[in-house]
Amino acid sequence: MEKEKADIRKLALKEIVSFCEENSLKSFRGKQVYEWLWKRSAKTFDEMNNLPKNARQIFSTQFVINPLQISNIQKSKDGTIKTAFKLFDGGLVEGVMIPSEKRATACISSQVGCNLACTFCATGKLKLLRNLGPGEIYDQLVVIKQQAKEHNNTPLSNIVLMGMGEPLLNYKNVLQAINNMISEKGLGLSPRRITLSTSGVIKGIMKLADENVKFNLAVSLHTADNDKRNRIMPVNKTNPLDKLAKAIQYFHEKTGKRITFEYLLLKDFNDSLADAQKLAEYCKIVPCKVNLIEFNATGDGLFKKSPKLKTEAFYNFLESKNMVVNIRSSRGEDIDAACGQLANRAGSEKVKK
Ligand code: SF4
Structure with missing residues (x-):
């Protein structure tokens, strides 16, 4: 053979x-x-x-070389572009270009599917098929960088590894891809523009700290209540909040970096003022900022978007505690490109430009 x-x-x-x-x-x-x-x-x-x-x-x-092929491109009415990439073995992953007035953000994938099964996430409903290679992670960025230039006339200012998959469960390939994004032998991007987003894989966070990485770390927290987190993020059962806090503190001590906490607001699940109070307490562990993310339907009806008034009350509560907090409104929802919606529903369609 x-x-x-x-x-x-x-x-x-x-x-x-x-x-x-x-x-x-x-x-x-x-x-x-x-x-x-x-x-x-x-x-x-x-x-x-x-x-x-x-x-x-x-x-x-x-x-x-195994380069990625573009399988499908969808453009949202808000300018967001979602690209389905076909892999050499027929697998599909998605990457998103999110434009704004002066900048564009790329959201890229690290695995084909994901086995962490977060209940609010469309990717979590797909079984993990395999890790992406470093070149497959990098290629998504090359395409999205070009899209930002052509469709938005802006350079790519931010890169987030927040697409399909858990980056820290594909540690070696993700780090190699990022190193080439940063390197002058690759794209020469500033590491300050790159954010790796994890569901809270403690071992991986410790490793990043020991390697003293120069890029940013975001942790998808979504609740500061351990029981609730167990219910929506099975990864929490083996990476509970108290141990996660220690890993995050260690990362901050080693790198000096401020942490971003991602918090998806789910109606009547984690959007009360008592939830905000718990979050504020948890956030005391390190200098941080909080991104409140509007929930996008994934079709199963398990969760609903938190009402505007509750979202505002949650935001105001955190602000009253002098925390750095932003509301991330949904982008690309009409093409299933928003947070938690990436699942290749359109991956097999023909290319549309
Ligand atoms: S949110 Fe991230 S870690 Fe959780 S299932 Fe979805 S892709 Fe996996």
Whole structure:
């Protein structure tokens, strides 16, 4: 049986350089290949026209690049663009470009499906098929960056890993993708513009702290009540709020970074003033800001959006405690591109531009 070719974008630069040396190629060829892969987003080895033909052949007999293909593009009436990406093995993931007047945000995925089964999330209803490779995470950003330029005439100012999947359960590939987004050998973006959002995987948060990462961390809290959190986020059963607090404090101590807490307001579940009080108490653990997120229906009717008056009362309560708090209104709801709605419902449709 023919040996399966390895995904070259899972290799670090020094590994590609070693491969060159082992195959009697000059080591600078490794740097050239790396630049083609990340800075120039080459989809084939044949495109690498500053490499001799035999070098391109050696690489293509051993490796594949596995670029993402665009499967479907949907545009919301508010300008949000959702793109369904087809993977080399037929899997689908989604990425979203969220425009505003002066900037654009990219929301990208890290896994095909997710097995954390948060009850408010459409992705959580899909079983985890596999982790995305570093190149597959990175490619989403390259496409969305271009969309921001073409459709909104703005550079991409923020990148959030908040799409499909739990990034800290695909730790190595996510970190490699982010490192290439930051690196001058890749997109050269400032790490301050990048936010990794986790449901609260303690082990991963500790690891990020030990690596002293320079990008931001957001934690999807959604309630500061342990029992309630167990009910909507099964991950809480093994990563309970008290232990999560210690990991978050450790991250802050090591990196000096302010944490963002994401809080989805669910009608009559976590939107009372008593819930706000609990949240305010929990937030005392570190310097932080809170994003209150409007809930978007996922079709199962389990939860409803918190009424405007309650949302405002919740917001005012936190503000009265001198907390930094924002309300994130829903974007791209008409195309299922809003928070918690990514589930590839349109993934198999034809490309619409
Ligand atoms: S909210 Fe995030 S962690 Fe929870 S099921 Fe959805 S994708 Fe997974």
